[in-house]
Amino acid sequence: MLAPLLASLLAATPIPAWTVDTITVRSGQTLAAALYGDGLSTGEVDGALAALPKTLDLRKVRDGTGLRIERKSGALSFLEIHEGPVAEWSVRRDGAAFAGSQREFVVEKRVVDVDATVTSSLWQAFTDAGEDPQLALAIADVFAWDVDFYLDPRKGDRIRAVVERMQVGDRVIGYGELLAAEYAGAEGDHQLFRYVDRTGRADYFDAKGGSARKAFLKSPLKFARISSKFGMRMHPTLHYLKQHEGIDYVAPTGTPVWAIGDGTVLAAGYKGANGNYVGIRHKNGLETFYCHLSAIASGIRAGARVAQKKLIGYVGMTGRATGPHLHFALKKAGSFINPLTFHVPRAEPLPAKELPDFRAAIGPLLERLHGEPVASTLAPPIVTAAR
Numbered sequence: 001m002l003a004p005l006l007a008s009l010l011a012a013t014p015i016p017a018w019t020v021d022t023i024t025v026r027s028g029q030t031l032a033a034a035l036y037g038d039g040l041s042t043g044e045v046d047g048a049l050a051a052l053p054k055t056l057d058l059r060k061v062r063d064g065t066g067l068r069i070e071r072k073s074g075a076l077s078f079l080e081i082h083e084g085p086v087a088e089w090s091v092r093r094d095g096a097a098f099a100g101s102q103r104e105f106v107v108e109k110r111v112v113d114v115d116a117t118v119t120s121s122l123w124q125a126f127t128d129a130g131e132d133p134q135l136a137l138a139i140a141d142v143f144a145w146d147v148d149f150y151l152d153p154r155k156g157d158r159i160r161a162v163v164e165r166m167q168v169g170d171r172v173i174g175y176g177e178l179l180a181a182e183y184a185g186a187e188g189d190h191q192l193f194r195y196v197d198r199t200g201r202a203d204y205f206d207a208k209g210g211s212a213r214k215a216f217l218k219s220p221l222k223f224a225r226i227s228s229k230f231g232m233r234m235h236p237t238l239h240y241l242k243q244h245e246g247i248d249y250v251a252p253t254g255t256p257v258w259a260i261g262d263g264t265v266l267a268a269g270y271k272g273a274n275g276n277y278v279g280i281r282h283k284n285g286l287e288t289f290y291c292h293l294s295a296i297a298s299g300i301r302a303g304a305r306v307a308q309k310k311l312i313g314y315v316g317m318t319g320r321a322t323g324p325h326l327h328f329a330l331k332k333a334g335s336f337i338n339p340l341t342f343h344v345p346r347a348e349p350l351p352a353k354e355l356p357d358f359r360a361a362i363g364p365l366l367e368r369l370h371g372e373p374v375a376s377t378l379a380p381p382i383v384t385a386a387r
């Protein structure tokens with residue numbers, strides 16, 4: 001008796017079929033196009049867009065924006081739009097109409113201490129420390145004058161940092177300023193502090209007020225997440241062949257290559273054994289050359305001015321190359337010299353009049369780097385030489 005009753009009940013009140021699609025707005029697509037693409041009708045798209053709170057800037061809904069589309073019996077019942085991790089908009093069916101609402105998440109900025117140890121790679125070190133590995137990029141960026149993050153890291157190297165971390169609940173959504181960082185590695189120890197001087201300019205200095213900057217970066221390869229299998233196994237090979245003096249950095253195709261110093265592009269194009277190459281003229285009769293690139297970055301052409309850290313191309317194997325690598329060469333007064341032994345002076349240290357403020361500012365950071373309790377900011381310790 002029960003089965004026919006159940007069947008008749010089901011027939012009388014059919015359970016609305018409920019479906020959920022989660023899609024992502026594609027490059028070049030508008031929100032409306034994405035909704036049509038998921039099969040919504042003109043009435044549903046128009047109704048939903050009209051109901052959306054005006055705080056949502058439709059021009060900002062683009063490549064990568066996540067959409068959740070719920071339907072009951074085939075008709076749109078709920079639409080949710082995730083614009084980044086901090087806000088969410090939604091539209092819910094209310095009879096024949098739609099009602100929109102907005103939810104905002106509170107982003108908390110905390111200054112945290114990070115302690116990471118290199119085991120397999122720099123990325124893994126930060127993941128193991130419970131951080132987003134994007135922090136590796138910020139660390140690599142401030143130490144770029146002293147550490148080649150493709151060649152120098154060794155197992156057991158230790159990174160400590162004091163950094164502003166943005167969170168929504170327990171979820172790390174990004175980082176603010178890197179306030180202090182220390183790289184204690186097989187290659188050497190380095191410590192840097194962010195300091196805003198009296199003119200409002202922020203820069204990084206060691207504990208004595210010496211600049212982090214040099215005329216040239218340590219590596220022509222910009223640290224990026226390319227392929228973990230390379231990690232620490234890359235070693236540069238010095239070439240002493242005629243007309244081929246320089247260093248070969250074996251690296252995966254696509255590894256970004258940056259200008260190691262400010263300068264003017266001498267040449268950028270394809271030439272014989274060099275393949276795609278870029279030559280840059282710097283101050284003091286110095287020139288750098290970057291060869292076998294898979295591609296030259298846009299805007300890099302003869303005569304263009306480039307700043308240090310400017311992306312100029314990507315590692316490849318064009319020209320005479322048996323595998324992907326960057327052939328990097330340095331010329332001084334027209335002759336090739338060894339970039340690995342070329343001494344690059346540091347930029348100007350902080351002027352003496354800034355030092356008292358600087359010491360006061362970095363005192364608590366120094367203590368945090370070493371895991372000690374943070375001193376009262378009313379009486380900062382006077383820091384003399386840290387090492």
Ligand SMILES: [Zn+2]
Pocket residue numbers: 239244246247248326327328
């Ligand atoms: Zn070479």
